[in-house]
Structure formats: structure tokens, C-alpha cells
Amino acid sequence: MYDPQAFRLNDQVAVVTGAGAGIGRAVATTFAAAVVSDRDYASAQTVAEEIHAAGGQASAVACDVTRETDLEQLVQTALTEYRRLTTLGPVAVWPDAAPAAILSQDKAQCASCSCAP
DSSP: OOGGGGGGGGEEOOOOOOOOSHHHHHHTTTEEEEEESSSEEEEHHHHHHHHHTTEEEEEEEEEOOOHHHHHHHHHHHHHHSSSSOEEEEEEEOTSSSOHHHHHHHHHHHHSTTTTTO
């Protein structure tokens, strides 16, 4: 039988984006302490409450990963509430991002090394 406590990462503090449901929720619930973030604050709060009920620590934060100020707030919350941050769980994605633009950025970063396509 599956025991989620067997996989808990004790002594680790994570910031997990997209943690209101699905894979993000699964990732967030494996940590002893997590800043649970999602664009939908109510979903993040529900997951944070689940983590508390399982004996962990969690804080819920509304976050849009396309906004730098929201991401800075996530890190600040972890440092303020848990005094450290050991893991980033960037699970959230933004569907409006153009894959070609992302690929172009990757190519530009690699232009000066041997990994350039």
C-alpha cells in the first residue's frame, strides 16, 4: 500500500509553483515544509491545509509565474517563515508562452558554446 510519509523529504523546505493540483500538489506534499503556490490561491490553501493535516508545515501564496514580483515573494515567504530554502519545484507552466521564442532564447544562450544546434 502506498504510504506518502515514506517519501517525505524531512528537513527540506521547498517553494513549489503550480502546487494547487496535479503534479505540483504531489511534489509539494513530499516536503516537510513547503511554500505552496498557485495562481488560484484557494487551491494553494487547500493543499497547504492537507500538508498541515499530515504533520508538515506549509504556507499558501498566490503566484503568477510570469510576474517576477510574485516569484520574489515566494522566496521571501520561505526565508521569512522557514529561515531557509533548500529546493525549488518549478511545476507551473504558462500555456501562452510560444515554444519557438523559448527555443530561440536557448539557442542564443548556447551560441558561444559547443552545444549550439
